[in-house]
Amino acid sequence: MIRFDNDYTEGAHPKVLQRLMETNEEQLPGYGKDHHTASAKALIRSLCGEDVDVHFVMGGTQANLTIISSILRPHQGVIAPDTGHIAADETGAIEATGHKVLEIKAVDGKIDAGQISRYVEDHWNSIEREHKPQPKLVYISQPTESGTLYSREEFEAIRHVCDEKGLYLMVDGARLAYALASGDSDLTLADYADMCDVFYIGGTKAGILFGEAIVISHENIKEDFRYIIKQKGGMLAKGRLLGIQFEVLFEDDLYMEIAGHAVKMARILNDAFTGSGIEMHFPSPTNQIFPVLTTGQIEKLSKKYAFHVWEDIDETRKAVRFCTSWSTRLEDVEALIEDINNL
Amino acid sequence: MIRFDNDYTEGAHPKVLQRLMETNEEQLPGYGKDHHTASAKALIRSLCGEDVDVHFVMGGTQANLTIISSILRPHQGVIAPDTGHIAADETGAIEATGHKVLEIKAVDGKIDAGQISRYVEDHWNSIEREHKPQPKLVYISQPTESGTLYSREEFEAIRHVCDEKGLYLMVDGARLAYALASGDSDLTLADYADMCDVFYIGGTKAGILFGEAIVISHENIKEDFRYIIKQKGGMLAKGRLLGIQFEVLFEDDLYMEIAGHAVKMARILNDAFTGSGIEMHFPSPTNQIFPVLTTGQIEKLSKKYAFHVWEDIDETRKAVRFCTSWSTRLEDVEALIEDINNL
Amino acid sequence: MIRFDNDYTEGAHPKVLQRLMETNEEQLPGYGKDHHTASAKALIRSLCGEDVDVHFVMGGTQANLTIISSILRPHQGVIAPDTGHIAADETGAIEATGHKVLEIKAVDGKIDAGQISRYVEDHWNSIEREHKPQPKLVYISQPTESGTLYSREEFEAIRHVCDEKGLYLMVDGARLAYALASGDSDLTLADYADMCDVFYIGGTKAGILFGEAIVISHENIKEDFRYIIKQKGGMLAKGRLLGIQFEVLFEDDLYMEIAGHAVKMARILNDAFTGSGIEMHFPSPTNQIFPVLTTGQIEKLSKKYAFHVWEDIDETRKAVRFCTSWSTRLEDVEALIEDINNL
Amino acid sequence: MIRFDNDYTEGAHPKVLQRLMETNEEQLPGYGKDHHTASAKALIRSLCGEDVDVHFVMGGTQANLTIISSILRPHQGVIAPDTGHIAADETGAIEATGHKVLEIKAVDGKIDAGQISRYVEDHWNSIEREHKPQPKLVYISQPTESGTLYSREEFEAIRHVCDEKGLYLMVDGARLAYALASGDSDLTLADYADMCDVFYIGGTKAGILFGEAIVISHENIKEDFRYIIKQKGGMLAKGRLLGIQFEVLFEDDLYMEIAGHAVKMARILNDAFTGSGIEMHFPSPTNQIFPVLTTGQIEKLSKKYAFHVWEDIDETRKAVRFCTSWSTRLEDVEALIEDINNL
Incomplete structure (x- = not known):
């Protein structure tokens, strides 16, 4: 089985593991107070701006619930697309911290x-606004x-709307690498730091074992953030693990190298699908592509390839997801293309 | 600086990292549904009893808040020693899930x-009990x-009291390895599974990069536990990392080997202190020992050794903590003993 | 200004205040342990069934958040119509107890x-269900x-669906009186007690100063309910106030008398609107009616009558709400009818 | 049975009920937007200072949980005496909003x-402070x-300490009336408004049916307070009930008249106990007094009088509480004094 079902099917990029080996014997203070963590933060600040705060946590749900609960007072809610991760895929993690996710209908x-x-x-126009969150x-991704x-x-x-209406803006960047690497976006890390009050740079889905780097621009959110990480169970005793991994990612541009490869593989696949007359469900320029296949086609491809069935289109067709990563091999992509052409 | 300040100052036991290397290219499903996780669970069940459920999470605070919030209804609280980790060192993580920690004065x-x-x-005797949690x-450790x-x-x-009073019993086993390895305890993992409704086997402080294995005996607690792990941000996308590490720990008895070494080193140190006429603050037979030193003695030893100042005893003396682990070297212990003898 | 904007614009039915006067000097235990409360509970049990538990709280939001948080484990959510009070009008009260409201599109x-x-x-069919509440x-009203x-x-x-799927069923009966009094429903309090796991009989909007009677049929929900009322701030020191008011309501059938009058007034109004060719937005047989008026008609009627603008229908028309209660006077209804006929 | 067991054993001062009768037919907007509520707020502002915000809620637990949850971020806790109401008597209501009560040992x-x-x-001196709330x-009462x-x-x-350390200060004034009326305190409502960031003036235990007036001085706490009242279930549909009752209390100084009477009765009783050689457990100058009685004395007095057994002193003696209120009759006090003299 050749897997295109996710971007976290392997361990980590070999350079990451190698560095964990090399540093393993170092005796370091815990809870993110080691020099690797400091150095990783400095690398990220050098890309985002010197005045941001950087914190590392282990995963996306943890990043989301820690950030959101640190910002909101009890009666406040977070606006999100109805397809956003916090609305759809986190078992009510935000609600469990006391806050309603205010869903807005998303398109693509x-x-x-x-x-x-x-x-x-x-x-604000409602005279009964005090009865609503x-x-x-x-929140956008x-x-x-x-x-x-x-x-x-x-x-x-x-x-602009956030400024006008007194709203904070956060970006879930679990797959931010692939936005940065996509030809379609000219936004840099510095732009995200500038435009967001807080965002995070995903590592788990971009080649490391686990970890997300939270970048905070707004002073209110910076205050006491480590307390809240600790309270929510996100402070790793061996915080070094996060520091070391992000050091590797942001030295020598490994982050962009990983993302660039995955996006390139996805483009090739995308072109193969559309070249075969297969429609794409979303116009995605990143490492996830969503061809619309017939059940027959799905059955055929499933014999050799793992991929994700996303949603029903009609009685005979479904949108599916193929996902690439640092570990996607060109030969596997070529094999798949051949099978696509024979569908 | 030779470090005795904690049992998480290095990365992981070399066998753990080696296995992560060896398995890195395997393409596996996420969220703990891979075969390594299944095999690690089976190994733990073989020690604890076939009818327990096993789940892995990343750290102790996460284990505690996930377990406790999964058990209690809103008006219920958890009894704990006032020195217990949930009472003293988790930034109100339990309260953040809505529950009061009911502190009882601890001795040692x-x-x-x-x-x-x-x-x-x-x-239950209070006529105003409905006004109390x-x-x-x-909860005990x-x-x-x-x-x-x-x-x-x-x-x-x-x-027995728990049975009599209708209470659940949980054990925080962040350092359970050292209890198992201590000559003073004849309790086995099977005994803990038998006597507790839920407990966990700490990995972070026993030689792996991170991870705690939660062992659930009580049927009520088993139900839907994975939902709550996910909600609280404890479900790792690359769940394999936990499975692989615990596989290594529980194959070939590595867990006991690691703990046995640490306890042995601690005993040697303990004897050196008491042999020099230095009093121990707590009667600890595990990998943490607590000699009572004068400020002068602390100053001297601090030049070469890292250790933790625990609490003031009187104006001239403090209890300090020396901690051993899998990585504690005999030569470092011997150097320290020489310095103890010259205090 | 003649008010039809709500069913809580006055104090209470005169009999309620009179009884509060008569009992004012009685010296009674607090927190709902007095004999009036016991007697009110007995009256409600005589209508609902002897095996239900009855508790009184002060308002609807309090009833909802107390009931729902008493039932659900952390990862569980409550299904509700998207127009339901807990989804739309309680400032995220349910989310503040940690639970997501799972909204389903309502019709009428x-x-x-x-x-x-x-x-x-x-x-349950989703393989990723553990990632969803x-x-x-x-919850229905x-x-x-x-x-x-x-x-x-x-x-x-x-x-039937609830039984089949293992769901609890609760009914928000803030205006249950008007359902009971409507000719369109043949469901009795005993039926509600039989079919619901928990429901409440609203008092605030049915003639008393304040208060909702929670009726619990399911054994799991009965357990320790008073603790949760206390914790959520719903236990009145002078609990007698709730007991006395519900005693008055359920002696001599005052509850049905109040509701019957309000429904009758609403039917008369409803017929006047439809008789004038005015369309009703919802087919409501209770004490709230929702005619669709032009902005001109709204402007005219607003000069003499208070009512609620509910929602825009199109550029020139809005649905409005007229609400009747125990205190609605026939002469005011007749005045309104005359003005409707002259619209 | 003559009751001295609490200050909420009757309904309300007759003037309160009378006013509820007189205003019953008024048709008023809901949720505290009526003119009585506005007028009650103005009366309280005239005593506390024109720049405070005033809100009414139904009870003390509700006031406490609403205030505290409106102030704190997730990782912050509230310092309280271990005998304080929020620490001892509210079923973990504060923890249920996510915050730890940080108990300090109280004296009297x-x-x-x-x-x-x-x-x-x-x-702040702890290097591990991020691991603590x-x-x-x-919070003090x-x-x-x-x-x-x-x-x-x-x-x-x-x-002064609060200013120095950046802490908010709140006062639970459930019985504030009796502090104001006591000869021992020269603090006025304006002083409380000046020194506290937020406090409340209890009504439930000072002669009305129910209700506490929250007085907010600090701008941060003023913001959006009504949203949080609503969310926590504390916003009464017929908010007028709170407004009307507090209007009565603060017109013509009824509040002080009620409290003055109760304190006077308590002083007479206090002197009778001490005159008989009976020790007082706490030096209370307010409407609660705490004589230390033998079990024999308790048994004797219990035949005619209701009072509260507070705590065991030794094997033969207990501290008990006698409580007076607006409704305590001099003849009952005199009867009790006679019986005290015959103990």
Whole structure:
């Protein structure tokens, strides 16, 4: 079975494991107070801006629930696309910290500035607004859960609404690497740091064993953030593990190398599908692509390849997801293309 | 600087890293549904009993908050020693899930069956009990945060009270390895599984990079446990990492080998201190020892050794903690002994 | 200004205040342990069945959050119509107790057994269900927030789905009186007690100063319910106030008398609107009616009458709500009818 | 049975009920937006200072949990005496909102500035402070649960520590009336508004049916407070009930008249006990007194009088509580005195 079902099917990029080996005997203080963590933070600050705070946690749900609960007062909620990870795939993790996820209908995984603006205006125009959760934070993912991207223009419009309406803006960047590597986006890490109040740079789905780097720009969110990481169970005793891995990622541009490879493999596959007349469900320029296949086609390909069935399109067709990563081999992609051409 | 300040100052036992290397290219399903995780669970069940459920999470605070919140209804609290980790060192993680930690005064890190029984009887005898959190769960650590152990007899008495009063019993086993390896305890993993409703076998402080194995005996707690792990941010995308590490620990008895070495090193140190006429603050037979030193002695030893200042005894003396682990070298212990003898 | 904007615009039915006067000097134990409370509970049990538990709290949001948090484990959510009070009008009160409200699209304020069944089946059929809140409780309102009613048949179908899928069923009966009094429903309090696991009989909107009577049929929910009322701030020191008021309501059938009057007034109004060719937005047979008026008509009527603008229908028309109660006077209704006829 | 067991054994002062009768027919907007509520707020502002915000809720636990959860971020805790109501008598209501109550050992129900200062300094001096809840708010009761009072000097010292350490200060004034009426305190409502960031003026235990008036001085706490009241289930549909009752209390000084009477009755009783050689457990100058009686004396008095057994002193003696209120009759006090003299 050749796996295209996810970008976390292997362990880690070999350089990551090698560095863990090399540093294994170092005796270091715990809880992220070691020099590797300091150095990884410095590397990220050098890309994002010297005034940001950087923290590492183990996974995306943990990043989301720690960030969101650190920002909101009890009566406040977080606006999110209805397809956003916090709305759809985290077992109510945000609600478990006491806050409602205020869902807005997404198109191709995205919501736009106008929708956010209308939602917030409706709230403040209501004479019964005190009976509703107050929108205070906007959560979006870049790339989205559908593999699509917010353009610079769309992003700036959302930032503008947030400024206008007194909202915080956060970006779930579990797969941010693939946005950065995509030809379709000209946004840099410095741009994200500039436009977001807080965002995170995903590691788990970009070649390391586990870990997300939270980058905080807003002073209010910086305050006491480590307390909240600890309280939510996200502070690793051997915090070095996160520091070392992110050091490797951000030295010598490994992060972009990994992402660039995955996006390239995905483009090749995408072109093969569309070249065979197969429609794509979302216009995704990143490492996830969503061809629409017939049940017959799915059955055929499933014999050799693992991929994810995403959703039903009609009685005979389903959107499926193929996902690439640092470990995707060109020969596997070529094999798949041959099978696509023979569908 | 030779470090005796903790049992998590290095990465992992070399065998653990080696296995992570060897398995790195395997393409596996995520979220703990891989064959390594299955095999690690089977190894633990073979030691604890075939009818337990086993789950892996990343750290102790995460284990505690996930377990406790999975058990209690909103009005119920958890009884704990006032020196217990959940009471003293987790930034209110349990309260953040809505539950009060009902603290009982500990002696040498321990509480006894009589104290628990009186606390619970006082609750049920009170005509105003509905105005107090209802005690429903007992939390103890084995070994305790003071390095001491509950004997089989003490344990059985606590279990008996729990049965009598309708309480669940959980054991924080972040350092359980050192209890198992200590000559002072004849309790086995099967005994813990038998006497506890849920406990965990710590890996982070016993030679792996990170991870705790939660062992559940009680049917009520088994139900839907994975949902709660996910919700609390404890479900690793690359769950394999936990499975692989625990596989290594429980094949070929590595877990006991690691713990045995650490306890042996601690005994040697302990004897050196007491042989020099230095009093021990707690009677600890595990991998943490707590000599009472003068400020002068602390100053001297601090030049070469890292250790933890635990608490003030009087104006001139403090209890300190020396901690051993799989990585403690005999030559370092011998150097320290020489310096102890010259204090 | 003649008010039809709500059913809580006055204090209480005169008999309620009179009884509070008469009993004022009685010296009674606090927290609902007085004889009036016992007697009110007995009256309600005589209507609902001897094996139910009855508790009184001060308001609807309090009833909802107390009930729901008492039932669910952390990872479980409550299914509700998207127009349901807990979804739309309680400032995230349910989420503040840690639980997601799982919204289902309502028609005329109602959801049906098929929708619930599909939602729950989708959950259990998903291989990623552990990443979603688990549906465990169904919340519906009778009458709904749109004034409509679930028929006996619809109710039985929902109960059947709940049994089949292992769900609890609760009914928000803030305006249950008007369902009981409507000719369209043949469901009795005993039927609700029989079909629901827990429901409540609203007092605030049915003639008393404040108070809701929670009726619990399911043994699991009965356990320790008073603790949770206390914890959530719902236990009144002078609990007698709730007992006395519900005593008055359920002696001599005052509850039905109040509701009958309000429904009758609403029917008269309803007929006047439809008789004038005015369309009703929801088919409501209870004490709330929802005519669709032009902005001109709204402007005219607003000069003499207070009512609620509910929602926009199109550019020139809005649905509005007229609400009747125990205190609605026939002469005011007749004045309004005259003005309707002259619209 | 003549009751001295509490200050909430009757309904309300007759003037309160009378006003509820007189205003019953008024048709008013809900949720505290009526003119009575506005007028009650104005009366309280005229006593506390024009720049405070005033809100009414139904009871003390509700006031405490609403205030505290509105102030704290997730990792912060509230310092309280271990005998404080939130620590001892509210079923973990504060923990249920996610926050630890940081208990300090009280003497006669009080903690002092030095204790608070040391607690907070210990926190900030700890290198592991991020592993502990951060103290951010001080909760004290005036009078305390033991009937004792903080003097102006003690209060100013606590305020000073709060300023120095960046802490908020709140006062639980469930029985504040009796502090105001006691000859031992020269603190006025304006003083409390000046020194506290938020406090409340209890009504339930001072002659009304139910209700507490929350007075907020700090701008941060003022923001969006009504949302949080609503979310926690504390917003009464017929909010007028709170407004009307507090109007009555603060017109014509009824509040002080009620409290003055109760304190006077308590002083007479206190003198009778001490005159008979009976020791008082706490030095209480308010409406609660705590004589230490033998079991024989308790048995005798229990035949005619209801009072509260507070705690065991030794094998033969217990502290008991006698409590007076607006409704305590001089003839009942005189009867009791006669019986005291015959003990």
